[in-house]
Each structure stands twice: as C-alpha cells, then as structure tokens.
Amino acid sequence: MKKSIPFGLLVLLLVFAAALNIGLGSVWISPQEVFQSLFYGPLPDPTHEYILWSYRAPKTATAMAVGAGLALCGLLMQSLFRNPLSGPYVLGLSSGASLGVSLLILGGSVGLPGWAIVENTGIGRISAAALGAIGVLALVVATASRVRDTMALLLVGLMIGSMTSAVVSIFTYVSDEQSLKQYAIWTMGQLGGVQGPWLYGLWILVILGGILSIPLAKSMNAVLLGETTALSLGIDLKTYKWMVIGITGALTGGITALVGPIAFVGLAVPHLCRISLQTSDHRVLIPAVMIGGAVVMLMCDTLAQWPGSASRLPINAVTSLVGAPLLIWLIWRRKKAFV
C-alpha cells in the first residue's frame, strides 16, 4: 500500500507533537519524565508531577481530541455539501453555542430576568453552549427532514449563523465591559479547562464519532461522483446524510461547548491531508484527518504557550495565523484545491 509511508509519518508526527506539547511551557517536562510518571510512579519533583497531571496532560489530551474531532467534522461537512469551504461550523452549531454563552455571560449584565439563577461558572458555560448547539441542531434536523436539497441546508445553517451573531452583537453592544471581556475570551477558545469526566467524555465522543464515520467512507467516495450517480451505485443517501448530520452535530456541539469555537482546524485540515496525501479516498482520509487534526491542534497550542513568554496567546488566533499560510502555501504549490 503506497499510502502507508505518509501514514507512518503522520503517526510519528503525532507522537512528536504530543511530546513537545506536554514538555514545553513554564518548566520543561521531558518525555522520560512523562514515561516514568506513567509507569513507575510519581516523579521525585512533586511540582513537576503536579504540573504534568493537573495541567499539561489534560490540555494535551484535550487538544488532540478537539483537533481530531473538528477535522473529522470538517471532512464530513465538505463531503455532505460537496463544497471546499464547508467546515464543522457551517450548520450554525457554533453560532448556537455562542448564543447560549452570550446569553449567560452578557445576558446577566443587561439584566435579563431569570439569568441570576444560573451561575456563570465553567459548568454553567458548558451547559449554555451545549443547549445553544442542541437548539440549532434540532432546527437543522427539522430543516433536513423537510427539504431534500442539501444546498438548502447549507443556506439555513448560514442564516442561523448570521441571525445568532446579530443577537450576540446586540448583547455585546449593551452589556458591561467586564462581561464583554469574559465573552471575548470564551470566543477565543480555551483548551486548558477540560478536566476529569469532561475530558473522558470528550475522548469517548471523538472516538465514537471516528468509529461511526468509518462505515461512511464508501458513501463519501461515491458522493464525489455526484448524488445521483451515488444513488445509482446503490448508496443509501438518506442514511449517509443523517449519519453525517448526527455525528457532526454531536461532535461540534460537544467540542464547542467544552473549549469554545475553535477556528480554522476543521476547515483546513481535510484540505491539508488531501493535498499532502494526494488522495480523495475517504478510507484513507478519515483516519488521516483525525491524526492530522490532532497534530495541528497540538502544534498550535504549543505555539500559544511558547516557552519563555509569560502570557498565553489565544488559541484561535494561533490556529488561524499558523494554519492559513500553511494551506495557502500548499495550494500555491499544487496550484489548486479540491474537495
């Protein structure tokens, strides 16, 4: 199999990126230390032990799951809409999550009745984001069952997006400074705050999404030839469509609720993989984008916490600043993009 060499390289890259991500920061924690702590008990230096397990490891694990999940969603959406500009957020799910969170953070400050009951905490924010995303997903599913045209779904997703951002901008206009800053920080993405059961849940969600996507590879390949041709090749388009919407809805909703709307990774990683692996075969692309997404997310997070600098950069700024030029460069080299 000629694809096995870049695949091995991708896995190697993942291990390297993970080691770098876990090691770099205010103090350097070497791979040996991680290894020792994993298999031979606590490290001699309790500070290192504490930093490793309470801060670094969860963040690295979160970055991997978020990157893999969002890249998978991007691939699924680009396949469903047959549009290279599609990403995990085209269904409007992140807008829904943003609306939920803005209601929580900003709504309180403009004195919306009832909002004082909900505490503005991490869990409160996660629930608000999840509720917003689920609300939009319900709307998308209702639309999908009413209209048969996939492009109409894309348009509805975009409309939901602009509607919610309008509401959010009204909130930001009237709310106070402190809430505004809180909300702005949420929109920049937070990989550090996912711990314990939330982290396990995130991983289970992403792995489940990956497993459920693998049987879709054949349909995704056939759809490259057009929906009608795919149908004539015996592909069950309805099941394919609902599976894609379901997986993307759950993954994007869950991820956005936990870490905020992470830009760029979902849109670009599928393209990076298609161009660098030179394939449209989704049997290769599904695992490739998941590993690739994890690598890109880890690298961006490593840059965001660049050693020696006291403050962290917002992860969303880094994903776009690093990823966009990378994609542009690849497109320049290959002279084209493709779905």
Added chain:
Amino acid sequence: MELKNLQIGYCQEQGTQYLSGPLTMTFQPGQLIGIVGVNGVGKSTLLRTLSGIQPPLAGEVTINNAPVARWNAKKWSHHVSLITAKHETPPVMTVREIASMGRYPHLNWWGTLTPKDQEIVRDVLAYLGLSAWADQPAELRSDGQKQLIHLARAIVQQTPYLLLDEPTTHLDLHHGFQLWKWLKSIAAKGDKTIILTTHDIEKALTLCDQILVMQHEKADWGTPNTLVDSGIFDNLFDSNLVTFDPNTRQFKMR
C-alpha cells in the same frame, strides 16, 4: 424491462407537472434504444424514473416481471447503471479508481476490491482502450475520454440495463462517433439493453434498434423504419424552420 402506462413527472407546490406519456413498452436485451425529443419534454426524467432515482406519478415499471416500486437503491444498482448528463470527475482520482466505483454494488461495506473485481475493471478498461491512462488522474483526460471513463464505470457495474443521459452532447464529431460505436458494439454482444437520450436524431435513426419519440402530448415508440414511415419526424419541430427528408433521413433547414 416493461413499462405499463408509466406517467412520469414532478410533484411541485404549484401542482403536479405531468411530462410526456403515458408510456407502455418493453425493452429487449441486446437493443440500443434512443430517446429523442425537445428540451424539457422529460427525457432525463424518464431515465431518472427508469433507474429508480425518481418515483413515477402513475403506472408501473417491472424488471424481469418483478414490480420495482419498493426497490431500494442497492437493489436498483444491481439492475440498472446510469451515466448522468452532468457527471463529475473528482480531482486526483485515477481513471481506474473511478471505473472501480462501478463495482460498489458488489462490494462489502469497506469497498474492498477482490482480485476478480480488479480483473473485471482491468478488462473493461482494456476493452475501451483506457489502459494506458489507468493510473493517471482522470481529470486530465479530454471530455471524450471522461465520457468513456464513466462508461467503463457503468459497464463494470454489470447490470442488464445501461442508461445514458445525452452522452454525446459535448463531444466533437470524432469522439461522438466513437462513443456511438462503442455503445452499438456493447449492445450487439446481446446481454445488455442500452437506453440513451440524444438530440442527434439522425444518428439515432441509423444506429438505434428502437426509438422513443417524446412530445408534450404524446410519445411514439417503434423501429426507425416504422417511425420514419409514420411521418412523425415531419412535424416534430416547427415546420417553418425545419423539414425532414424521409429518403436521406436528415433534417434540413427551410
């Protein structure tokens, strides 16, 4: 394949749009069947209906005496292959990869090609003269060859019925003739029925075994000879503009 009082068309908000018909006819194996008619008369819709993409408004289609009304896509894909008018050639996919997709109905969920599947694809590519480019990106081929690649895809599907929507429309004279020749020879092997829509009535009259002439109010079905004798082509188009010469079987501008 048998059509009984088949009525094709669309259900829309503004009401049901009936297209040409009702149609009653039987398609025999080994025949090349042409569907002709003006734009919008329902040629493509008929092909969509005969490949199970779109349900009929009334009437019935049976294949081997079995009614097809409740068939799913999988079942259809074992009987009918379809080449749409606007088919797509995805980038980086090789000629062989696209042709191999025709095996999908016969493959497992993962799409593994068995040695036998690979042999079928290889043979068809060789038959259509595509072997030399088999492992090159299909998007780099000419329009005529892309049409052949999709023909290969449809042949490896190994269905008794092969449906093509305007396969020669965008081809130059050479590639158009080449495609007609292939279709004729595939049909002549005797195990397939090939049904195609075309605007090239003159070629259809020389090459097709049976022709369906679709008009808005009615549809006529028969061999080229009976249709020419019936004089149907004389009034198919605006007679102030176009006339049909039954001796040369050609249309002439008035």
